Amino acid sequence: MLTRILFNIALVLLIAFAPWWTVVLGVIVLLAYRNAPEVVFAGIALDVLYGTDLPVISIPILFTLSFALLGIAAYYIKHQLLVYDSLDT
């Protein structure tokens, strides 16, 4: 739980001060270890803090959608595929 809180604080700092792609990397790392719906908030923050209207959709929602899809994809991949390390070689 503490790790998750610390990771989320780090994500907020990345959103505030670091290049956008570091946030994407942070979200991927977080999703690799946990099912974290809060990644959507990271996307919302990137969109509303830095975003302008998109040519197709009139609201900045690029990162929100991307992180939501990443989250769902990570969930399904992790739940469909279980990796076992067997002792007998």
Place this chain on the structure above:
Amino acid sequence: MKMNYRARNKRRIPRFAAAIVVLVGLFAIFQIFFPGIIGRGLHTLFSPVWSGGVLVHGLVSDTQALIQDRRSLADENERLRRALAEARVQSVAVEALETENRELKALLGRTTATSSDMIAAVLRRPPSTAYDTLIIDLGEADGVTSDDYVLGSGRVALGRVRQAHARSSIVEVFSSPGVETDVLIGPARVPVRAVGVGGGELRAEVPRDASVATGDAVVVPGFDQRVFALVAAIEESATDAFTTVRFSVPLNIYELMWVLVSSHADSDTF
């Protein structure tokens, strides 16, 4: 030996996926029906943090310059290079203004528009901002409104304010991907529509016989024509009726520290 197995998943819509869909849906609804509310709140929250970051960054840079001689020399070198680049831009701007002045002398009864520019600190810039936008420290409380023009050093036209919050604003740079701007190229003032491709670069299609050369100034049409970009490259093919011209913004948008916000009231004369 590693073996992969497919796990059974009995639940049709997992809670995790449902939570994500609900969150995205709520965000979209909020953005459509109450546009700007979330942005306003987050900008109010983050503005002091960014200002503090800029202050700390400045202090650290100053301390480093004092301690490290070689570093300070390198910094001075960098400053001088920037000054040279700005001087180059200014000379192009002066050239454009001289041409404009000659044209205006032919007209009677026209007066120069008064300027009400405000200087703003750049709090965030690319690559931190994903959409090729700038965050500046002036907002509605300082008189900034949407569609105000933003100028760089040498009064280079950089972009427009897209969203003005209470104490900060989002500026869309003209070179943002997909942003279209009507401009005039070269001494012949060929009118074209420039399209941003990101990273301070733009491109436009001009008729093959138009006299455009590398280094020509690209200006924004209007009474007070501002330098917009410089022609960086011309790509032509023998079979094409049009030539692709690539421009680059004469300022490094990744290193912008200060900009000028030109009041919306003057935008007609921009």
